[in-house]
Amino acid sequence: MSDSQYRTTIQQVRQTILSWLEKRVAEEKLNWIKTTGENLMGEPEDWELFTSFSAVPRHTGKAMADLTDQEKAEADAQRAGWKPGNWRVDDLGRVYLLLCYAEQGKEKFLDRLEKIFITSDMNEAVALYQGIPVYPWPESLKLRAAEGVRSNITTVFNAIALDNPYPKEYLEQDPFNQIVLKALFVGSPLFRIVGLEERANATLARILVEYSQERRSAGRVVSPELWRNVGPFIDEEFEEDIKWVLSQTDRLQLKGGVMALLSSDYSGKEELLKEHQDIVREIEEKNITWDDIGKEFEAVSG
Amino acid sequence: MSFESMMFIDPHVHMVSRTTDDYVAMKNAGVVAVIEPAFWIGQPRTNSGSMLDYFSWIVGWERFRAQQFGIRHYCTIGLNAKESNNEKLADEVMELIPRYAAKEGVVAIGEIGYDDMTKLEERYFGLQLELAKKFDMLVLVHTPHRNKKEGTLRSMDLCEDYGMDPSKVIIDHNNEETVKAVLDRGYWTAFTIYPGTKMGNERMVEIVKEYGSERIFIDSAADWGDSDPLGVPKTARLMLERGISKEDVRKVSYQNALDAYSQSGQFNEEDWLNRPLIDQTQTYNGNTVLRGGSKPFIEKKGSDKDDLIIE
Ligand SMILES: [Zn+2]
Numbered sequence: 001m002s003d004s005q006y007r008t009t010i011q012q013v014r015q016t017i018l019s020w021l022e023k024r025v026a027e028e029k030l031n032w033i034k035t036t037g038e039n040l041m042g043e044p045e046d047w048e049l050f051t052s053f054s055a056v057p058r059h060t061g062k063a064m065a066d067l068t069d070q071e072k073a074e075a076d077a078q079r080a081g082w083k084p085g086n087w088r089v090d091d092l093g094r095v096y097l098l099l100c101y102a103e104q105g106k107e108k109f110l111d112r113l114e115k116i117f118i119t120s121d122m123n124e125a126v127a128l129y130q131g132i133p134v135y136p137w138p139e140s141l142k143l144r145a146a147e148g149v150r151s152n153i154t155t156v157f158n159a160i161a162l163d164n165p166y167p168k169e170y171l172e173q174d175p176f177n178q179i180v181l182k183a184l185f186v187g188s189p190l191f192r193i194v195g196l197e198e199r200a201n202a203t204l205a206r207i208l209v210e211y212s213q214e215r216r217s218a219g220r221v222v223s224p225e226l227w228r229n230v231g232p233f234i235d236e237e238f239e240e241d242i243k244w245v246l247s248q249t250d251r252l253q254l255k256g257g258v259m260a261l262l263s264s265d266y267s268g269k270e271e272l273l274k275e276h277q278d279i280v281r282e283i284e285e286k287n288i289t290w291d292d293i294g295k296e297f298e299a300v301s302g
Numbered sequence: 303m304s305f306e307s308m309m310f311i312d313p314h315v316h317m318v319s320r321t322t323d324d325y326v327a328m329k330n331a332g333v334v335a336v337i338e339p340a341f342w343i344g345q346p347r348t349n350s351g352s353m354l355d356y357f358s359w360i361v362g363w364e365r366f367r368a369q370q371f372g373i374r375h376y377c378t379i380g381l382n383a384k385e386s387n388n389e390k391l392a393d394e395v396m397e398l399i400p401r402y403a404a405k406e407g408v409v410a411i412g413e414i415g416y417d418d419m420t421k422l423e424e425r426y427f428g429l430q431l432e433l434a435k436k437f438d439m440l441v442l443v444h445t446p447h448r449n450k451k452e453g454t455l456r457s458m459d460l461c462e463d464y465g466m467d468p469s470k471v472i473i474d475h476n477n478e479e480t481v482k483a484v485l486d487r488g489y490w491t492a493f494t495i496y497p498g499t500k501m502g503n504e505r506m507v508e509i510v511k512e513y514g515s516e517r518i519f520i521d522s523a524a525d526w527g528d529s530d531p532l533g534v535p536k537t538a539r540l541m542l543e544r545g546i547s548k549e550d551v552r553k554v555s556y557q558n559a560l561d562a563y564s565q566s567g568q569f570n571e572e573d574w575l576n577r578p579l580i581d582q583t584q585t586y587n588g589n590t591v592l593r594g595g596s597k598p599f600i601e602k603k604g605s606d607k608d609d610l611i612i613e
Binding site: 057 | 361366400401405406
């Protein structure tokens with residue numbers, strides 16, 4: 001039916017979401033979702049789509065869905081890299097209804113979806129952007145996803161930027177790089193951006209180093225996660241910057257610098273690491289990953 | 303209950319035209335929630351796209367902006383009377399309304415009604431009453447400045463022709479001439495404290511003295527004109543000073559608006575009683591109402607008695 005990334009079918013994705021809703025929503029409310037979904041697969045008028053999409057929280061409430069580990073595994077089994085772990089119950093309901101409406105075919109679905117995006121309020125926008133990886137015809141949603149990256153509301157930006165496999169799969173290098181830089185800028189954790197390593201590139205490394213220089217001259221802290229995408233591109237040009245990181249007293253910052261060097265094949269690497277053998281050992285013994293660095297920084301920067 | 307601890311609702315105010323200073327002042331004066339009725343914005347709209355962006359603005363960015371100052375923001379969606387006279391625009395806007403009507407925090411269809419009492423105004427007023435019935439929504443009616451009494455009576459007639467229950471309709475911008483008829487027919491009866499053109503607050507004190515506090519409430523309708531976003535708290539204070547009971551003051555400046563609009567299911571006291579702390583991390587530093595390091599709230603000043611009267 002589409003150029004989607006489903007490992008199964010859209011019917012099974014819908015069934016899976018419905019099974020999650022069954023465990024979280026009272027029967028009468030669930031019936032509303034089911035009946036509405038069936039109607040949207042039939043011959044609905046436009047206003048029925050628009051009003052029911054908006055009205056979902058009136059029926060489901062707005063609690064976190066708190067999917068179990070098994071349910072998260074089901075998500076990934078339906079669509080590789082789909083991570084609805086931070087979704088709310090109403091997000092599930094809204095995306096379910098859209099996937100029902102997708103039965104109307106490509107042209108109608110994409111047209112109405114864009115209309116819903118255009119008029120969305122903040123919570124709707126979050127649900128819409130989080131849902132992007134499971135919509136059919138994802139090839140046609142690149143401009144919309146890039147628009148989400150430009151949102152000036154952080155929760156909306158996070159919905160496309162974090163725990164979302166769509167950007168790494170579909171966005172060009174420039175918008176992908178913007179995601180990383182903007183995440184740093186607004187204080188969103190980089191480790192929740194899907195595909196950081198795969199999409200690492202020299203342009204991004206340079207952008208990040210320049211950003212670190214700006215922050216440095218303003219006397220502001222930079223996230224140690226910044227060096228994650230710089231590591232593979234370290235050469236003479238960045239040596240001064242890495243030296244600066246390694247001159248910090250904060251141990252987490254030092255770890256970021258050391259991790260970056262460990263991932264590089266820069267010729268001056270051993271020389272730079274000499275004074276930091278204790279940290280190298282700690283990283284090896286405890287098997288510290290970039291995700292650990294990101295989580296620790298998130299915890300201390302609150 | 304001291305005046306300082308009172309909470310206020312301004313159930314009619316056009317915050318898109320107001321500055322951040324106004325938000326700060328309103329918050330400091332005890333305003334906890336505002337309702338922003340869709341209206342015209344001074345400069346006439348020439349295409350429905352500008353209405354679409356406006357609707358998105360009042361359910362989106364403006365709500366978000368209000369939250370940054372600790373005020374809960376709701377809105378009504380509708381085609382105003384003045385712009386109903388542009389038929390092409392009006393038809394297109396009618397198509398937009400269902401795309402917004404069921405959103406969270408949309409508490410009514412409004413403000414709709416008459417301006418010059420033309421045929422087109424009546425047509426779109428009626429069509430929107432029909433929509434309100436279809437979506438089971440409340441209606442906020444704007445009554446005209448000119449020919450107010452006749453316009454108000456005709457507005458109520460039309461609501462009843464369309465089968466609206468008066469308890470689901472708020473008739474706004476009332477004055478001494480209209481208050482009795484509107485109350486008698488069972489509608490929510492709102493008064494706008496607006497310098498010059500609508501009600502002054504000393505007149506408002508007299509109205510409450512005469513008609514009591516049942517189904518009556520006040521708003522500022524502050525907008526792009528010379529208006530006062532503190533209309534509600536200032537009038538409440540003046541009422542207390544002029545001997546109206548605290549309970550009555552609470553009703554007309556808070557409780558009745560809450561009772562009227564909570565019928566929508568979209569206007570709940572818990573929203574502001576359990577308001578999340580103002581969260582700067584929700585903002586994007588590059589383009590937000592709060593710049594890095596700025597403090598949103600200024601010191602609370604003792605209010606100046608000379609400022610209290612709005613004529
Ligand atoms: Zn108004």
